[in-house]
Amino acid sequence: MTVERLSVDDVGKRFASNVALDSVSLALKVGEVVGLVGENGAGKSTLLNILSGVIAPDSGTLRIDGAPVHVHSYRDANQLGVFRVFQDPALIENLSVYENIFFGWEQHFTAGGTIRRRRQQRRAESVLEAIGFGDIDVRYPISLYGAGSRQRIEIARVCALIELLEIEYPVILFDEPTAALDSEQEEVFLGLLECLRPNSAIMFVSHRLPEILKTTNRILVLKDGRTTAELETGGATEQHLHRLMVGRSRTANYYRENAQEPVPAEAAMHPRLGIRDLTTLGTPFDVGIRNITFDIAAGEVFGLAGVDGSGKREIGKAIAGVLATADGIIEVDGTPVHGSSTVDSVTAGIAYVPADRLQAGVVRTASLVANLQLPSLRDLFASRRIGIWRERSARARTLSVVEELTVAAPGGIDAPVSSLSGGNQQKIAIARWTVRSPQVVILDSPTQGVDSGSREAIYELVRSLNQTGVAVLLISDDLPELIGLSHRIGVITRAELSAIIETAPGKKPDEAHILAAMLAYQPIIESAPV
Amino acid sequence: MSTTSHLRRAVGKRRSSSVAEVVGELERRGIGTKDAVARLLPPAALLAMVMFFSVRADSFLTVRNLTLLSGDSGILLLAALGATFVVVMGSIDLSVGAAVMLTGAILSVVISAGVTSPLVVVSISVAVGSVLGLVNGMIFAYGRVPSFIATLGTLSLFSGLGLTILNGQARMIDAPGVQDLAVGQLIPHVQNPALIALGVFVLYWFIGSRTRFGLYLYAIGGNEHVVQLSGVRVNRYKVLAFVASGVTVALAGLLLMARLSSSGPTAGSTTLLDALAAIVVGGTALSGGVGGVARTVLGVLIVTVLANGLNQMGVDDFIQSMVKGGVIVVAAVFTMATQRKLIIK
Numbered sequence: 001m002t003v004e005r006l007s008v009d010d011v012g013k014r015f016a017s018n019v020a021l022d023s024v025s026l027a028l029k030v031g032e033v034v035g036l037v038g039e040n041g042a043g044k045s046t047l048l049n050i051l052s053g054v055i056a057p058d059s060g061t062l063r064i065d066g067a068p069v070h071v072h073s074y075r076d077a078n079q080l081g082v083f084r085v086f087q088d089p090a091l092i093e094n095l096s097v098y099e100n101i102f103f104g105w106e107q108h109f110t111a112g113g114t115i116r117r118r119r120q121q122r123r124a125e126s127v128l129e130a131i132g133f134g135d136i137d138v139r140y141p142i143s144l145y146g147a148g149s150r151q152r153i154e155i156a157r158v159c160a161l162i163e164l165l166e167i168e169y170p171v172i173l174f175d176e177p178t179a180a181l182d183s184e185q186e187e188v189f190l191g192l193l194e195c196l197r198p199n200s201a202i203m204f205v206s207h208r209l210p211e212i213l214k215t216t217n218r219i220l221v222l223k224d225g226r227t228t229a230e231l232e233t234g235g236a237t238e239q240h241l242h243r244l245m246v247g248r249s250r251t252a253n254y255y256r257e258n259a260q261e262p263v264p265a266e267a268a269m270h271p272r273l274g275i276r277d278l279t280t281l282g283t284p285f286d287v288g289i290r291n292i293t294f295d296i297a298a299g300e301v302f303g304l305a306g307v308d309g310s311g312k313r314e315i316g317k318a319i320a321g322v323l324a325t326a327d328g329i330i331e332v333d334g335t336p337v338h339g340s341s342t343v344d345s346v347t348a349g350i351a352y353v354p355a356d357r358l359q360a361g362v363v364r365t366a367s368l369v370a371n372l373q374l375p376s377l378r379d380l381f382a383s384r385r386i387g388i389w390r391e392r393s394a395r396a397r398t399l400s401v402v403e404e405l406t407v408a409a410p411g412g413i414d415a416p417v418s419s420l421s422g423g424n425q426q427k428i429a430i431a432r433w434t435v436r437s438p439q440v441v442i443l444d445s446p447t448q449g450v451d452s453g454s455r456e457a458i459y460e461l462v463r464s465l466n467q468t469g470v471a472v473l474l475i476s477d478d479l480p481e482l483i484g485l486s487h488r489i490g491v492i493t494r495a496e497l498s499a500i501i502e503t504a505p506g507k508k509p510d511e512a513h514i515l516a517a518m519l520a521y522q523p524i525i526e527s528a529p530v
Numbered sequence: 531m532s533t534t535s536h537l538r539r540a541v542g543k544r545r546s547s548s549v550a551e552v553v554g555e556l557e558r559r560g561i562g563t564k565d566a567v568a569r570l571l572p573p574a575a576l577l578a579m580v581m582f583f584s585v586r587a588d589s590f591l592t593v594r595n596l597t598l599l600s601g602d603s604g605i606l607l608l609a610a611l612g613a614t615f616v617v618v619m620g621s622i623d624l625s626v627g628a629a630v631m632l633t634g635a636i637l638s639v640v641i642s643a644g645v646t647s648p649l650v651v652v653s654i655s656v657a658v659g660s661v662l663g664l665v666n667g668m669i670f671a672y673g674r675v676p677s678f679i680a681t682l683g684t685l686s687l688f689s690g691l692g693l694t695i696l697n698g699q700a701r702m703i704d705a706p707g708v709q710d711l712a713v714g715q716l717i718p719h720v721q722n723p724a725l726i727a728l729g730v731f732v733l734y735w736f737i738g739s740r741t742r743f744g745l746y747l748y749a750i751g752g753n754e755h756v757v758q759l760s761g762v763r764v765n766r767y768k769v770l771a772f773v774a775s776g777v778t779v780a781l782a783g784l785l786l787m788a789r790l791s792s793s794g795p796t797a798g799s800t801t802l803l804d805a806l807a808a809i810v811v812g813g814t815a816l817s818g819g820v821g822g823v824a825r826t827v828l829g830v831l832i833v834t835v836l837a838n839g840l841n842q843m844g845v846d847d848f849i850q851s852m853v854k855g856g857v858i859v860v861a862a863v864f865t866m867a868t869q870r871k872l873i874i875k
Contacts, residue, residue, distance in 0.1 A: 019711060052757075073761055074760075074761070075760065075761030076761075090760075091753075091756065092749045092751075092752040092753045092756050092757070093752050093753060093819075094748060094751070094752035094753075094819035094820055095749055095752060097750060099745060099749075103749065103756075103757075104760035104761055104762055105762050106742045106745065107742070110742060113741055114736075114740040114741055115740060115741060115745060117740075300728055419590060494781070523588045
């Protein structure tokens with residue numbers, strides 16, 4: 001059968017000034033598994049969101065069986081036969097497994113206004129049994145299951161709905177379905193995929209390239225919101241895919257590589273930041289990190305690379321005291337940081353600029369001055385004892401920051417931060433920490449959603465931090481940026497530091513090299529903490 | 531029997547990895563100790579109180595007093611039943627006391643106008659309650675106002691309206707049929723409010739545990755975002771929960787008025803505190819998603835036995851107020867401690 005079950009022509013989507021997808025076309029046929037690969041931020045999630053009705057495209061058409069359709073919600077998509085296994089399972093914790101599996105479709109089980117729970121339960125059990133997940137007890141609430149089981153319940157939900165809605169040729173979009181599975185569960189899933197293949201049109205998104213190469217018929221490569229390649233799987237290799245996924249132009253000047261100085265041997269002997277065996281407990285919502293050990297010297301930029309969910313962000317959070325640590329030592333200039341709260345880490349001279357600028361980086365409704373002084377109101381901009389505000393010094397510093405970082409602030413320093421563009425907001429988010437003259441600065445995705453002009457200013461800032469002897473931990477999905485700015489890059493795979501790659505000036509590796517290290521897949525041991 | 535030992539048996543039978551995972555998770559959270567305490571504490575406390583008051587107050591374990599107790603419990607249960615739905619959804623209804631007073635005021639006017647048939651008066655109070663609930667629900671769901679702000683506003687609105695109707699004074703009623711709803715005993719030694727409340731409880735228990743509406747209430751209390759994504763009309767169910775609360779509160783208002791043969795400005799002044807105390811003490815978490823009307827029955831018994839027993843012992847009102855407040859705080863700490871989110875929507 002070669003019917004095009006689902007296809008899109010020239011879909012595009014922008015978020016503010018960022019182009020997330022730029023005229024992408026694809027077709028999914030029954031009997032075929034299509035792989036979708038790309039770096040973080042390449043547009044995979046946006047594409048899946050459009051295909052599954054979660055967001056509407058700005059342009060382009062969605063067709064089902066060749067006829068144009070308008071899909072307004074995920075539920076609409078379900079009714080048209082399109083299903084998605086979400087990367088972060090969308091489950092309700094306090095409800096049982098079977099209630100979650102049929103959530104929103106209870107009308108298929110109601111008689112006289114009441115839900116036939118027994119029937120729901122039996123049906124859920126039979127589906128789980130049929131797809132090889134029979135070990136999950138459907139009566140218990142989701143909150144008692146870990147990430148791997150939640151992922152399997154999410155998969156089971158899709159299978160159950162296909163059966164319930166009697167969809168003959170479903171379209172199934174798998175978004176990283178194996179990320180939280182151990183090797184045995186992964187085998188079961190790949191077996192399930194084979195059972196589904198003959199009657200379904202399947203899209204398979206995964207960072208595990210061997211899996212993609214083993215199961216798919218065709219592979220679509222996305223980069224910066226565009227399709228850069230569409231190839232038959234037969235004959236493709238991992239190295240080949242790595243090359244197709246990366247390859248943005250990297251100009252040395254852009255990243256101020258000429259201003260990057262090698263770390264003096266003496267500085268390397270006495271690290272600014274020392275991390276020993278840092279470990280956190282994973283929860284169902286974030287991966288843990290295990291035995292992370294590295295040093296950053298004064299004046300060094302240490303980059304962290306890793307795929308989504310590898311644990312690289314959690315390292316930044318743990319050092320900043322946002323995430324509780326289970327074990328390990330954090331040292332600044334050889335002195336251990338006592339306690340593990342944000343108060344302790346700020347006192348020790350650690351500054352953390354989070355990735356989620358709007359939620360955690362700045363207070364959008366507050367003025368530039370207020371944002372700049374917030375982390376420093378306990379010492380820098382207020383008297384120490386009773387905290388009387390030093391208005392004049394705070395305003396003076398804000399004005400000088402605005403000038404130094406060329407913050408475009410048309411409303412002046414008393415205007416709310418929300419009146420600035422994303423890039424300028426980010427400058428404020430970083431500057432509020434640099435005015436404290438910290439020893440260590442952690443930058444999580446500092447240029448995400450930032451225009452190129454502001455990027456340059458941020459790179460300049462990183463270099464000037466280096467020159468004043470600050471140790472910088474740079475966490476980023478942008479590989480050219482990571483390579484350009486860092487002296488060394490630590491690669492995080494599966495919650496562990498798996499490689500450290502030298503990226504000193506003149507010895508910069510290419511992107512494919514880093515990417516290969518990020519995607520290197522070692523099966524994890526059964527029952528290891530997620 | 532604790533949940534953990536039940537699961538242990540299941541593991542022994544099936545030896546499956548994910549059941550082991552469930553048991554592990556339970557143990558990691560200390561459930562089996564803490565959860566068992568939270569579950570067993572209310573019945574144990576009730577038993578202890580009954581024993582204590584029986585020994586300390588001669589008049590406690592008498593037919594006369596227990597009959598009185600049944601009436602008290604019935605009226606409080608009605609006030610708390612619908613409010614439990616609202617709390618399960620993760621919200622709160624602060625207007626219950628004011629609604630009791632307002633319903634009484636409206637009904638006393640209706641009765642003075644010559645409407646004395648119990649059936650008609652009950653229907654009118656259900657209608658009044660629905661309207662009050664609708665007002666709360668609409669402000670909360672469509673006005674996107676947090677429920678504690680929305681119902682704080684309507685608390686003042688309802689009581690102001692009630693006082694205006696009463697002109698600030700108590701108003702006697704004369705309708706033997708209606709009064710009989712509260713003081714009559716269809717079954718000897720059980721006051722009618724207990725029977726009525728029991729009937730409504732069965733209905734609400736069924737709605738809460740066997741219908742789609744009930745499931746959605748728990749789901750909204752658990753994770754509203756996912757419910758929204760699933761294509762459920764969340765606002766409709768939010769409004770419905772407040773209507774369910776309005777209806778039972780109005781019935782409580784009716785019975786309170788009938789019992790006192792009058793409506794007055796102070797009617798319902800303790801209802802809000804007592805109803806919330808009963809809900810929380812019973813084990814429904816203020817953060818939503820867990821608990822239910824069955825637990826509220828237990829909470830109602832605890833609150834009424836406590837008040838009644840202290841009365842029989844001659845403890846004065848001011849001390850009683852402190853004891854009640856302490857019990858609520860302790861119960862809230864127990865039910866909230868295992869919850870991650872702490873904000874009431």
